[in-house]
Amino acid sequence: MLRDNRIVLGLAAAIVLLPLVMPWDEKPEFGGSDDKASGVIAEVKPGYAPWWEPLWEPPSKEIESLLFAAQAAAGAGLLGYYAGRRSRRREDEAGRTALRRERDARP
Amino acid sequence: MHIMEGFLPPLHAAAWTAAVAPFVIAGAVRLRRIVREKPEARLLLGASGAFAFLLSALKLPSVTGSCSHPTGTGLGAALFGPSVMTLMATIVLLFQALLLAHGGLTTLGANVFSMGIVGPWVAWAMVRGGGAVGLSVPVRVFLAAFLGDLATYVTTALQLGLAFPDPATGFAGASVKFLSIFAVTQVPLAVVEGLLTVAVVNWLSRHSADDLRLLAEMRGEEKETGHAA
Numbered sequence: 001m002l003r004d005n006r007i008v009l010g011l012a013a014a015i016v017l018l019p020l021v022m023p024w025d026e027k028p029e030f031g032g033s034d035d036k037a038s039g040v041i042a043e044v045k046p047g048y049a050p051w052w053e054p055l056w057e058p059p060s061k062e063i064e065s066l067l068f069a070a071q072a073a074a075g076a077g078l079l080g081y082y083a084g085r086r087s088r089r090r091e092d093e094a095g096r097t098a099l100r101r102e103r104d105a106r107p
Numbered sequence: 108m109h110i111m112e113g114f115l116p117p118l119h120a121a122a123w124t125a126a127v128a129p130f131v132i133a134g135a136v137r138l139r140r141i142v143r144e145k146p147e148a149r150l151l152l153g154a155s156g157a158f159a160f161l162l163s164a165l166k167l168p169s170v171t172g173s174c175s176h177p178t179g180t181g182l183g184a185a186l187f188g189p190s191v192m193t194l195m196a197t198i199v200l201l202f203q204a205l206l207l208a209h210g211g212l213t214t215l216g217a218n219v220f221s222m223g224i225v226g227p228w229v230a231w232a233m234v235r236g237g238g239a240v241g242l243s244v245p246v247r248v249f250l251a252a253f254l255g256d257l258a259t260y261v262t263t264a265l266q267l268g269l270a271f272p273d274p275a276t277g278f279a280g281a282s283v284k285f286l287s288i289f290a291v292t293q294v295p296l297a298v299v300e301g302l303l304t305v306a307v308v309n310w311l312s313r314h315s316a317d318d319l320r321l322l323a324e325m326r327g328e329e330k331e332t333g334h335a336a
Contacts, residue, residue: 002245002249008303008309012299015295019170022170030174031174033174033289033292033293034108037267037288037289040267040288041267041271049113052113052211054208054211058206058208069164071160071203075158075162076157076161077157078153078156079154082153
């Protein structure tokens with residue numbers, strides 16, 4: 001079952017989509033777990049203030065999502081480049097074999 | 108799993124940074140050696156880093172009603188060994204700290220420890236150990252990526268528990284609170300990371316037989332010369 005990518009990828013998609021379509025008693029926020037952790041810090045050690053600030057912060061949620069998208073695109077782009085190079089080579093080899101057969105078949 | 112900028116006391120920040128520095132250097136040395144001795148491996152090496160770049164940018168919803176992201180380090184650890192992924196994770200975390208204000212420079216050491224060291228080593232141990240007990244490749248790869256992802260988040264929770272012990276219940280009590288956020292949210296996402304990693308390895312075994320042969324060759328040489336991963 002784990003060898004069939006249609007099943008593997010279908011299952012992964014289903015797990016990602018499940019929280020979005022399942023019925024909830026109380027509609028969740030889908031906030032980041034990192035932010036929830038700072039909530040616990042505030043509870044355990046009230047008044048803790050970070051002693052260092054980020055040097056630069058994305059000016060808005062939109063800019064932040066742009067940068068996340070850029071990160072994902074860079075990763076996906078390089079993966080796609082790899083996949084293209086590797087499957088292209090197989091096709092090249094298959095093409096060369098076919099050409100050779102054709103040539104050898106000629107009298 | 109990003110501990111945010113300034114959220115670890117200076118002493119903790121310094122200690123984690125000092126602890127990970129040798130691992131990051133070892134990763135850089137190993138990466139250089141692979142590139143020099145096996146230039147054919149560069150493309151797959153780049154693809155392994157790209158997988159971590161892609162997966163760690165995806166914040167996915169979990170059944171707990173929170174969002175979190177996979178790490179993507181299990182694939183590279185399974186293919187090239189854990190230390191290369193320490194360097195890759197450091198690059199990802201640095202990018203996110205500087206441009207996204209996710210994580211931070213003072214917490215970089217702690218975050219590299221969880222995502223770049225614990226995760227990849229757990230994944231690598233699972234791939235090797237699973238082979239020893241005769242698990243099939245897809246099952247080993249799934250468990251490696253799943254456990255590596257989960258171990259990263261468990262580590263983050265323990266690091267926070269250490270830095271912020273509960274006044275009443277101490278390190279254990281605080282860790283349980285952090286675990287209930289990070290580890291529970293992460294379980295379905297770690298399953299997703301396991302499945303995506305298996306999908307890539309399935310694809311590799313069909314289309315990249317040469318690359319996989321090269322990796323097996325590298326592992327064989329390491330055994331002969333006694334070089335660890």
